[in-house]
Amino acid sequence: MATTITMPQLGETVTEGTVAQWLKKPGESVEKYEAFVEVSTDKVNAEVPAPVTGTLREVLVKEGETVATGTPIAIIDEVGAATQSNAHGTEPTQQVANAAAAPPKPSNGSTAHAAPAPQAAHTAPTPARHAELDIAGLEAALRMASPAVRKLAREHRIDIRALQGSGANGRVTAQDVLTAAQMGPAAAVGQAIAIGTNFGATGAPVMPPTHAKPPAGGTSTYGEPIPGTTIPLNQARRIIAQRMVESKHTAPHAWSMVEVDVTNLWKWRQREKDKFDHETGGLKLTMLPFFIRAVVESLAAFPLMNARFTDEGIYVNKDVNIGIAIGLATNLVVPVVKHADQLSIKGLAVASAQLIDKARRNKLGVDDLAGGTFTVNNNGSNGSIASAPIINGGQAGIVTMEAMVKRPVVTADDAIAIRSMMNVCLSLDHRVVDGYVASGFLADLKRRLEAMGPTGVL
Amino acid sequence: MAKTDTKGKKLERNGLSDEQLRAIFRNMLLQRQLDNRGFQLNRQGKIPFALGSEGHEALQAGAAMAFHRGKDLLAPYYRDLGLALGIGLTPYEILLSLFARAADHNGGRQFPNHYSSKAAGLMSFSSILAAHIPHAVGAAYAMKYRGERGRAVLVTCGDGTTSEGEWHESVNFASIHKLPIVFLVENNLWAISTPIEHQMGQPEIWKRAAGYGIPGHRFNGFDPIETYGNVNEALDRARSGGGPTLLEGMCYRFLAHSTDDNDMTYRTKEEVDAHRKDDPVPLFERVLLDHEIMSAADVEQLKRDVLRETNEATDRAEAMPYPTAADLYTHLYEGAWKPWQ
């Protein structure tokens, strides 16, 4: 019999995937568990193992084409099985069309608003005509992509089709790709806070079909914003928009902020950093692990902050998995420190450092990105002193570390001293907890942070 | 063509000693033997190509005797086996060139008979007719410029080469500057298949000398003694600041141009046979015998020695290794071969 293979869902909330490369050609035999197609999504890319042993009869999705998860992408004739009527061949392709015509509700609704598409050839303006336009756009963009552009696009994981070419006849130039690459994080900062742990939040590139190994992650990038023109949406932006709206509409946000004196914490960290760097062979000791430590302790004291709203009721998470928002040159990813409550500061430092390193090397896998229960965002690294983060769907809250600034403050004994002050902002899902709990959580977090240092055991 | 004096008459030896006369004869025998060996090896399939200078023996042996080793320079052409031997190249070196072995002076790069040896004062040359003549003139200029008295350049070519523009330009330049050089034309009447009457409008090359204002002479190139006399006089004039001389030595090319040529397509056996009567080797042999400079036994012994020497040289040379593929890339420029830096 024939088995129809559908686009797998690689990671929670991922709604679509792109066939990066067919590792098997129609007619070739494939062993069960043998990788036969490479798929890249918003966040990751993976080789998909065959579910059965047999012959790849038909490929239903072209390389470079993006389809909704669950869309049939190939048919494998199992060993010994008689060849099926080509209904199998045609039906799935109809499924592709259907899937494209009727994507998941929220995305449809949300993107429809912000989707004018003057550069139809370069991008898919609306999910409705997504699949077919990707192909058209792909061809149009790639036909004019110079070797340098292809190479840079690969290096920076840029979707050439998404760019507005500044070259002759709208050709995407190498400079366009570089500009886009530089704009990537900047463009992402706004939503970064909010979509931190949202695995579907940032866009995955659709790599040229010629490309052998599309790296993980991705970004939403733009050419020069030209006044009076509409910048076309790419896949990533659509999904970001969709997630923001979804979260903001479904979870009533409450917000609060405390001011924390981290003078001693800072001293402690300064004291420990060189030794740590040396011991760990060059890992950097940042403020982040101290902060996460404080957060997980507070979460232990306020378990409702480590929960999520469901129609059945409020589900309190067993584990404490902390998502860390990491801004990359062209992207923002939110890998998860699993069981953060079981790690010392040093353990957290190592774990987070490793995740950051993995992220920078595009080595994050599905596991690294899955399972977050609460999110920490070191937003202060961007100089921000206050922000109203948007909660990620399926969590109760998110806290940000804002920028640490030296300020004259009145101390307990009414003296005025120069202290290193840092704001901590919290957004919470009001359906899960109320202000009472939230302010308790914040006060607890503040107390723990101010109690840290100037000495201690990592 | 004047025949060499034979028995009875006194031998005009142009100051050559018995020993020198024997050396000339030895050179002639060796030359013919090596020519013959080249053709043999070619027919055996051991070497792809050989050139014959048969008929040039007396001319070359005589001219070589006038050459001052270690002082004069020789700029020959590719039919000068006898000259090369006469100024010091060994049969072994000749065979290395025939076999194109790594030990050859040119590392097996050049055609056979394209010898060059700085030690022997033998200038490197190509197969391009007359291309070496300006080089010889340049060398002569260098001698004159450095005030090197007692040195001269002997440059040879065939009759066909005199039609080349570079021949004219070179002789003209040498005559303007009165350079220490002797232009020796080995007129064998044939340029591959082109006879002298298709080569020039009148058959006497030496007559061109007047047009350049230099002395010109013609002599019997089948007679090594007469040849020596003419070349020696011209070289002495050159060495003593008397300027260039144009010499025309008359000889004949008995064999085809090369192993790749069939001369019966353009000349008759009768013509060749007619010239055979003047073959310089037996002719000079008779002279030496008649004047008791050598006995018949000496001659036989000499011929055996020459053959043995040739055989030994052949075996030795054949046993030597070829250049390696890597040698293709050496000696293009000083240092590495890099079109791109």
Added chain:
Amino acid sequence: MAVSSPTQTTQLMNNVDAVRATLYDAMKNDPRTVILGEDVGARGNVFLITKDFAKEFGPQRVIDTPIAEASIVGIAVGMAMEGLRPIAEIQFADFIYPAFNQIVGEAAKTRYRSNGEYTCPLVIRTPYGGGVRGALSHSVSIEALFYHVPGLKILAPAFPADVKGLLNAAIDDPDPVLFLEHKKTYRLIKGEVPDGHYTIPIGKANVLKEGTQLSVVSYGLYVHWALEAAQQLEAEGISVEVIDLRSIRPMDRTTILQSVEKTRKLLIVHEDNKFGGIGAEISAMVAEEALFSLDAPIRRHCAPDVPAMGYAEPLEHEYMSSPAKIADAMRELARF
């Protein structure tokens, strides 16, 4: 200029002065040096480059040859084989063809065919190039005819200081060097030239102007025009890098590749005609070595494929490029 350094004293020279000064030093410092060519002696060369040399060094070292180019080079080859350092002059590059065999067949092969036993340290100087109303026989570029030849080195400096440094290098070089002097630059181009003896390494290009958006590789007269055009474009906000090859064989791969990898666009500009010209080799090399740096097709801005420029002004004008034409070529490629 690559060679200038603040500590050095310099003199303002044009290219004629630079050639003359260098030849003069060579004659002064090395008695092996001789100059031969048509009208190099009494007349001091038709451009007066060797003016008064014959008076100072004598007719034996400054040789007025008959009108016979093949032997001018051929005799120089023989001189070089026998220990002189001849500098042969072909009065105009257009006259070099009779000497083709001596240059390609003899000089370039001497070392090789004798397996290193004989060498040919020879410099052949010749004025080339147009823009001087030289018509069909006093304005050709010949470099493409010779740069195919292993065993030969070819230099074409454009600036007085390079002329001196490279002519010195050519004279010191142990192998035959064809030294091309663009006759229009002879008196047009002036520059500071360091005093004393110095050489510029053969095979080293010179980045005249750094830029980020477009690399322009040229040599000879057009280097000056390319520079002028690049400055125009700078004002328009287009940043052009200009490379002066200086040495045509061997050629400076590294400098070209580094530039192309930076700017991702390559424009080759030369006065010689396009088909099979220097630009063809550069294009092929860059395509082989730096394909993935290219953000646009390699472009060549060269003379049209006609035998030479006509005498009449409009014909020469049509044949020759200009800073404006080069600037247009730059703009077009920058826009791509």
Added chain:
Amino acid sequence: MATTNRTSPPFERAGLSDEQLVGMLRTMLLQRMLENRGFQLNRQGKIPFASASEGHEGVQAGAAMAFARGRDLLFPYYRDLGLALGVGLTPYEVLLSLFARAADLSGGRQFPHHYASRRLGIATISSIIAAQLSHAVGAAYALRVRGEAGRAVLTTFGDGATSEGEWHESVNFAAVHKLPVVLLCENNEWAISTPLAKQMGQPDIWRRAEGYGLPSTCVDGMDPVACYLAVSDALDRARTGGGPTLVEAKCYRFLAHTTDDDDRTYRSREEVEAHRRDDPVPNFERRLIEAGILTSESLERLKAELLAEINEATDRAEAMPYPGGEELYRNVYADSTDPWR
């Protein structure tokens, strides 16, 4: 030296009619006046370049008179204004060449004085010394192959050209095949700055002929009648199957090589003035007047006519348009100029 056999003979009209004699003078005057005009225009900055043949008037007028218009072919060099005029080129055509106008015979492509006209039998030439020699010989061979008796080729060159290899190769070939060609050397003693003594080892070019097996003559190039005689004899010999002749006409280059040359750098004024005594133009004027063929009045009238003709031609030519840029691409091949197919 070149001035030797310049003994002005008693007036010899060589069978030429008064009209022909005046015709020769007319050519000579026209040549000198046009050259003067060329220099004037250059100094006015109206033309970039001009060259002069002052001193060649005699040999060129005489040779042109011997040339059979419509039958013979002329392969001149760039100093042959008089020859061109003598065989029928008009002052207007000369000025078009000086101004490089579209209507010029070469469409403004060639240097001045590089005329080519099928109508007049003048071949196209380059500025390359001696390059026309082989062409002339080839054309003569074509006449021979086509069996065109009664036709001959006249080719001219300066003394410097005789040093070129191509000169030698061409003369030799003509001699080998006894071709209908006359090789006329206009020996003006100077090749730009190179005197004859540095051009060859002896001063007489005609002496080279014997080396090629050619007849030769040497005439006073300042005497148009003598030149007419020598050249017409040679042409007649050629036309009637007698083969080539080398004619040396000794004249003198009174002016610098071109407007770009300063002959003061390499020759003395005294030398030039000494030769002025032999200036062919005034000498021939005087001879025609002495012979009663012209009066000083008719001579003045002639000069006035010629000047008017030249002035008119100058204005007309200057008023003509330049060729357009698109002309650059014409006539590279019979078809497309594009190297790609």
